[in-house]
Amino acid sequence: MSQPARLHHVEPGRAEFYHRLLRQMLLVRRFEERAGEAYAQGQIGGFCHLYIGQEAVAVGALNAIRPDDYVFASYREHAHAIIAGTAPGAVMAELFGREGGCSGGKGGSMHLFNVEHNFLGGHGIVGAHLPLAAGAAFASRYRGTDQVVLCFFGEAAVNIGAFHETLNMAALWELPVVFLCENNRYGMGTALERAAAVWDVYRRACSYDMAEETVDGMDVLAVYEATRGAVTRARQEHLPTLLEARTYRYMGHSMADPIHGHYRTKEELEEQKLQDPIQRLLRQLLDDELMTDAAIERMRGEVEQEVEEALRFADESPEPPPEALYTDVYRD
Amino acid sequence: MPVVTYRDALNQALREEMDRDPNVFLMGEEVGVYQGAYKVSRGLLEAFNERRVIDTPIAELGFAGIGVGAAMVGLRPVIEFMTWNFALLAVDQVVNSAAKMLYMSGGQIPIPIVFRGPGGAALQLAAQHSQALESWYAHVPGLKVVAPATPYDAKGLLKAAIRDDNPVVFLEGEMLYNAKGEVPDGDYTVPIGVADVKREGSDVTLICHSKTVTVAERAAERLAAELDVSAEVVDLRSIRPLDTETIVTSVQKTNRCVVVEEGWPFCGVGAQVVDELQRRAFDSLDAPVLRVTSADVPMPYNKKLERAAKPNPDRVIAAVKQVAYLD
Structure with missing residues (x-):
């Protein structure tokens, strides 16, 4: 585990950077809270996997890459799509299944895409996007660019064959990809300890002689620094990394699932919330006098407004026209 | 060439x-x-x-x-x-x-x-x-x-x-x-989704693809020589998109059809062809469309059993006799 980042001796410009991290975490937290409400009201259908509790991972990691790098994510990816550059309104409209959604209303919560910002999904089969990410990294090598691929997945994906096949080839062919495991401890309702013979995900890398690191996934600055190191390794040495961020999800696996119950206790959940990534950064910023209470309130207000605008945009966005059913099956 | x-x-x-x-x-x-x-x-x-x-x-x-x-x-x-x-x-x-x-x-x-x-x-x-x-x-x-x-x-x-x-x-x-x-030298393409009439005929259409084109062609040769039946051999080439136009045009001419494929019968390619024909060429058909497929079993190792499992010209000819009411 890395040390908690110290903010006391920050150079000029760093405060703004921390503010950005905080703002992004607040934004995606509020987005998810409101998405949960919209789901309960029947405005969002199907499966909807919320990210609340894990914000430090997507925010820290996505601030460590360049705009021309590629991002792949699983089905718990609303936050990743937004931080990668997708307008919150386009994400919310996608959850609403509307034409203005980032996938035209045809992908839904699990299949967000935004090619303009190199956000390449949004994949619903556990572990199946790891080879896709390696494929994009292969393309970087093939073309001789220095683009890096950042691939997010949950800890339950490390037991599936695609994970191992992909890590082997990524190491063998020296592909510039960062495999970022968001270990939130539960694959749906099955604890990692009940599903894996090896409980430290990062140790899986040794099978493939791959660089690895584990990081406190509730500490946005630690995630940022760890990802930056892995991205540098990928960009400069073309080497992959398995990075394990230990985090926690506050909500159920999806909106259809209980928040706690047979597989975890309410007490465990409450204890984990004491590590809340947003509160942690807030405390640090206040303690180090890098932000005032008033500024924080102002930021919360802005974020609130941005999410409300996203909801309004989604609500006002039209349904896809009937003919959309048969478009985009094949490219002419 | x-x-x-x-x-x-x-x-x-x-x-x-x-x-x-x-x-x-x-x-x-x-x-x-x-x-x-x-x-x-x-x-x-x-x-x-x-x-x-x-x-x-x-x-x-x-x-x-x-x-x-x-x-x-x-x-x-x-x-x-x-x-x-x-x-x-x-x-x-x-x-x-x-x-x-x-x-x-x-x-x-x-x-x-x-x-x-x-x-x-x-x-x-x-x-x-x-x-x-x-x-x-x-x-x-x-x-x-x-x-x-x-x-x-x-x-x-x-x-x-x-x-x-x-x-x-x-x-x-x-x-x-x-x-x-x-095969000509140099560049050419064959469009995806276009079937090819490999042999023209007037009495029955044999629909096939890949390896079964040879099976159908051999059957067609023997049908001509032994039974004076003129079989048209339509090679699908593409399964999806399926060239329904060519299939229907051929059957409208011959009024009889046998589909030959190496896959299993259940939900096979031939089932799709038959579906198209009964909707688009119903009035042209003089007999039910028959299918020659692999046997509905995992492939056996034994040579004789394997041969019995695969489509062959004899089975195609038997099916043609049925649709032409020659038995």
């Missing part, structure tokens, strides 16, 4: 398309140093080096997915499966990733990829190595499925598949690699 094998026709297609487009690369098991398990990629490693001819570990799911990922960012991969039997390990990437990406991204991400390799039974390879899986893939919207029977079609269709912006499942006949035929 030069006469070349089906194998070399495919090799020419790969070579010419890799010459033409630097985004095209070949990836799969044994495609490079070993020169291809069936020698389709012979000489390509030497011609294009290991950057573009990539040997993989035995990890079908992984390298199929790597191909799809490369296609997502604009490369045009040709992924070779040593056989389609092994591609069952990769079916998640073919179906869930390649076929659906364009649709679920709202049209943002086309997947210009070719998955190719030999399918169908060879000789005494037993259950796990002998199966024709066309209908599995043809079931899936977003995929195109082609299965050429001749060297000419193999080359032209592979070039068309590589240039297509959609995922194409390209099924080669394991027993066809040594088949010879005329």
